[in-house]
Amino acid sequence: MKKTLPYIFLFLIFVSGELFAQQKNIVGRDIGQLKDIKISGRLIDQISGDPLVGATVTVRELNKTEITNTNGTFNLVLDRADYILEIRYVGYETVIYPFVAVGDGRISLTMIQEDFTLDDVVIYGRDPEKNIRSTDMGAISVSMNTLKELPPFLGEVDIIRSLATLPGVSQVGEASSGLNVRGGGADQNLILFAGAPIYNPSHLFGLFTAFNPDVVNDFVLYKAIIPTKFGGRGSSILDIAPKSGSLDKWGGDMMVGTVSGKLSVNGPVIKDKLSAKIGFRGSYINWLLGAMNNPDLRSSQANFNDVNGILYGEINENHNVTYSFYRSYDDFALASDTTISWTNMSHTVRYQGKFSERLATDVVGYYSKYDFSIFNKSGINNFDLESGITDVGLRLNFTYALGENNRVSFGGDTKNITIRPGELIPGTSEGESTILPKKVQDEFARESGFYLQHELEFGQKIGVSYGIRYDMYQYYGPRTVKEYAPNLPLNEGNVIGERTYASGETIQTYDGWGPRASLRYSLDSKTSIKAGYNKMYQFIHLVSNTATIAPTDVWKLSDQFFKPQIVDQYSLGIYKNLKGNIFETSIEVYYKEIDNVLEYKDGARLLLQQNLETEIVPGQGQAYGVEVYVKKNLGRTTGWASYTYSRSLRRVITPFEEEIINDGEWFASNFDKPHDLTLIGNYKLATNASISATFSYSTGRPVSFPEAKFDFAGNSLAFFKERNTQRIPDFHRLDLSLNFKLKGNTKFHDGDWTFAVMNVYGRKNPFSVFFADQAGSPPQSYILAILGVPFPTLSYSLKF
Template sequence: MRKFLLLIVFIIPVLVQGQTQPKREVIGRDIGQLKNIRISGRLIDEITGDALIGATVTVPEINLTRITDNNGGFELILDRAEYNLEFRYVGYETVLYPITAVGDGRISIRMIQEDFQLDDVVIFGRDPEKNIRSTDMGAITLSMNSIKELPPFLGEVDIIRSMATLPGVSQVGEAAAGLNVRGGGADQNLIQFAGAPIYNPTHLFGLFTSFNADVVNDVTLYKSVIPTRFGGRGSSILDILPKAGSIDRWGGDLMLSNYSGKIGINGPLVKEKVSIRGGFRGSYINWFLGALSNPDLNTSSANFYDGNLVISAPISDKNEFTYSYYTSYDDFAFASDTTISWKNNSHSLQWKSRLSDKLSLDALGYYTQYDYGIFNRSGINDFDLNSGIVDFGAKVFAMYQISETNKVTFGGEFKDVTLQPGELIPTDEQESGLLPKKVQDEFGRESAVHFQHEFELGEKIGVSYGLRYDMYQYFGPRTVRQYAENQPISDGSAISETTYGDGEKITSYDGLGPRGSIRYSLSKSSSIKAGYNKMYQFIHLISNTATIAPTDVWKLSDEFLKPQIVDQYSLGFYNNFKGNIFETSIEVYYKDIQNVVDYKDGANLILQNHLETELIPASGRAYGVEMFVKKNLGRLTGWISYTYSRSLRRVITPYEEEIINDGDWYSSNFDKPHDLTLIGNYKVSTNTSVSATFGYSTGRPVTFPEAKFDYSGNNLAYFNRRNEQRLPDFHRLDLAINFKLKGEGKFFDGDWTFSVLNVYARKNPFSLFFVDQEGSPPQALRLAVLGVPLPSLSYSIKF
């Protein structure tokens, strides 16, 4: 383990009319001091006792705002005086709390969920002026209360698909796993839950997100200038924070739909000291497959489940421990003979500590395992094909608050990654004739140190700058080929091999990643920001399909496959109107990508011990403009997101047979120039709302055969230039109606949700395939995942 030298939220919630008198629990001490009076406290739900994470605490008299932490806690440093504290959280009544600060003390605030007032409904979940005043660019936080306003997908709130409604974020199509952010591949996004990386965040090949929304507090996507504490991916960081349980009382929730169900429970293990929250979700979707007319599908089966456990121990005002466990499992048996399965398991343990008035520490350790495989039981050449990833590491960073507008963060991290790219195990070697085969395991280590400084120069200028130093080592045991010079890397040009022992270093890379942004305020409601970001990525998804699949191979950087290096430049204008009712922004960006992976024609990626023979080094670039308009207040709320972008690749090597499209720039598999999303939520009455989502995008690039020819009695397709054609444009409308049933007393609170996906039955093509017909050109056939309207009904209660 390497020793590091330390060098160095979705809220303003709800502007609702009304207030309530909180229960006071004040502990006074040091009576009589005049300055630096510390007032700490905690916000919880009046009914469930849940911590309210990301709520705003405002002191209007001195224009001071604080955001509650993962335990609902906050701290204010005040002078001796009278103040009127304001507490706000999305979906809750605003609390006004007058205090006279004469000495240090602690308060507990219990907030009540509001009945939506028709004239004053707010769905923003952070300080509404944060987009103007902060130096953040491309950082978007959505609370679960806001995500739940969107039409559900098959009866469930979908975190990943919710992100795809934002500007600069897209998916390649229906039932697509992963995200494409600002022209990057799905592997260029680090998705982490409670600080632990998750390698396949989907159920049923992307039809469901594998995160239970009831165990999630909020989700933050960083896609422009990424804080230096994050690294290892080229495009974005999706940071998903779990929700802690109540330390006050027991409660739970239950949801049933026609495709899946889930249950959760939470409460105090030790009252006021230790809480626990657990959630489990499972599917019963086989009845739906059995009702389909396709004989291959109605004899198939699909199953998934996921589970979460969060134990939080705020043992004092200054120290908190949180343990989080996450697991998910999928299997899909196609036509009852071939089963594909994948499984995630992750553990994380976090310690947060306030070491002094100005210095705080955050340390986290994690362990993640991802396994995936194919199991063939057709009776002919039965086999098991297994692969997996083990990733474990630790992170630590500290924050020193020099003043209200001046802070420094610094820290370090390391991780060890082990890849098992593939192992073929014949069920009966003698009968099948298949021979067992195991691809060599891979071993890598990443480490980094980083610091970031954020400060303001007067009222108009804000600056954030930082530096991250990434280091990477690739280890044995491994046998590595050497290839002849002045020849393409191939099996035929291999001339020798070198064997490295256990733990012996094979190669290493490092690099400095500067990041920075500057904000200039034109007025209280508008600002201009510019930023630069450099990222290094040492792990790659080796797949020549457009979306993540369980059978894809992950590959570490080695002496042939260099790390991806991404430089991004951003410029944005941000403006709020009518007292922050309307929030608008426009951002332009340009990305330069080095060492991106592309593939030789006809590349064989399965059980390949020497993948370098199938890969080609490529360059990439992406650019675009993102426009965003959001309405936060009123009966009708929602947003419009439009992105024009291009994602391009180019391959030029010394060998003519490796050059793609004559060395010209060509579209990547996920290049979709136009992407438009319309989101609307209309409050019909206090307990009824209607929501709609409409999406349109350019069809993704594909390569069609241009001719066919006969070779030794076989008809073969002829392909010329890569990704020169496109699928038809994508568009779809989804609708949902939500009914809220208020229970008697405080026992339960029920919600009915009826939704229809693909309302007008658009047959959006997920892919095209070709059927050869004698005497005529190959015939193109369209595969649509959702070709008909798909209704769902769900009911959820809290208890």
């Protein structure tokens, strides 16, 4: 028997080898091809059929890695041989796919989500060393699977708030919409959804983000070196990619929470050719307001909803077309007869084509509209105040690969923008209304740009990305423009006439070159140093006397009085991965100069102002800071810590003393917060449960306090000496959440439960400061806190 054991052992090895060989997949039609075999593949979620974007596909034998695109596809060029694909995607089980390449062909693979595995295995949603080897600086790419590990806000994950946990990105406080990136205003961020600009990314004044996470595939925030294909904003670009539906089978997602719910379904309209995805989200928060002790809140109402529709058509493996529709709606009435509402709507058509292994194109056409209104139904003085913005644009991008690490991108874009600053329409009521109709002139402009960018590597040590963008801007009629006396301040008393421009007649033009470049030097495979310079032009301004985006804010185009904002940014950083990419660390410093930033004059009247040049003055901006980031990718405990020290300053000096602010000295912007710290941790309790926590701290934002009061025309008015010299109390808050998965006999019992508590220790963080008159003393300040108590939420979600 002992003599036969070696033979049995050899036989088992032979049989297992044969079985392994039989498991290999044959790809392509065998016509004797030996070289340049083209393999295309597509990755989808096994349950929902959704494409998986940003997965890493590695050919083990060649140590070659590709990243799946927005449709979940990847492309390989191989010689005839045996290969093994290793496919990784964050939150999903790793797929090992052995195959034999015998000719041009296609691979279709599915991946299934991991079930809170406790094994010490890193599953990356991207190349784990991309932060080291890439020339990108300040580019933050986040998948929705990563986002789901954060504590939810009011029952669901939030795109905008998740970005505010990263270094260099902040918000002014709770219930605030928009982002402040590296000392820039909220208007200096271009938010693109499926390629279309979105002007108000919030529900309920910032309590929710206006994007349904179930229809978002991933998003990228560029905050340092912005690719030359993007223009029009000074601080950052947030590019949100929607999720297309499955070409294979129907499925969907559902969530029921404490204050909102959502449902999305997707599947093939024509199998393997055309898919559809529809998502809806709505609120039912009024029951919560009705349960409040505060009588003002009990008599208030708030509603929001958003809907998405996506059609994805695959012409062939190299060409596809996507149509995206998006609409969000809000209305809000706080214990009054006045209702505030706003709507975002966009249509986008996108064509992506690959003409050869070297040349690819991406074409986007869009229509975007933002409407805002205030409706008052108090009786005799009913009125409707309406305003809005419309964008219609086209963007054309080409990419040409000169070599494996040598790529050129070029293209251009153009758009027409119309701003309706405001129209006051008296309502119909019994008796004589004291409200008179008024309409501020509409504004029209055309914004265009051409760009070129070159990315290449010199060996393993040096990587370079450089390019240039040429921006052109035309401000045109119809419009009637006031003319003012020369060498005098712009005010109503110095008007000497006016000029009327016909429809389409050019009033003012601006143009400029925007060079951008970044350099990466790798000290070793785990450490690199990067430096970069970025120049941006911004032709639209947000005129506001608040720190956050509000529906009553006024958007203003550059004209002969207001030049475009010009932003120059310099960045330097060191990046290092530790312990086999378990830890990612980085330190970045930056300095930013801003020309022609707008500041309001003391006592400015902005709403329904026909001539804003009499209320606004141009100034200078300056921002600088240090950003520290540490992230742990592996193990039972994961998370990150980010700390930012930054300053955002403004200065206004003009030839006229009455327009100078703070005696011409630098003063803090409305969103200047020197210290900003965020700690995030996620701990896996078991194979089906995890707990996460987020702690945030930041310096209180600047505020102006009145120093005295005086009587004018029978009214008591506050006197402000200097702007933004005091601060509200510091902000800090702790959020906790518990996520657990239940197993059931049916899909509807097999879902995720999330219990979260916001503001665990009940911190009354100030949202705003207001002042009230008090006899015998200056106006007294009071603080309004939106969330001053612990707020628990419960939500249930499932895939079907």
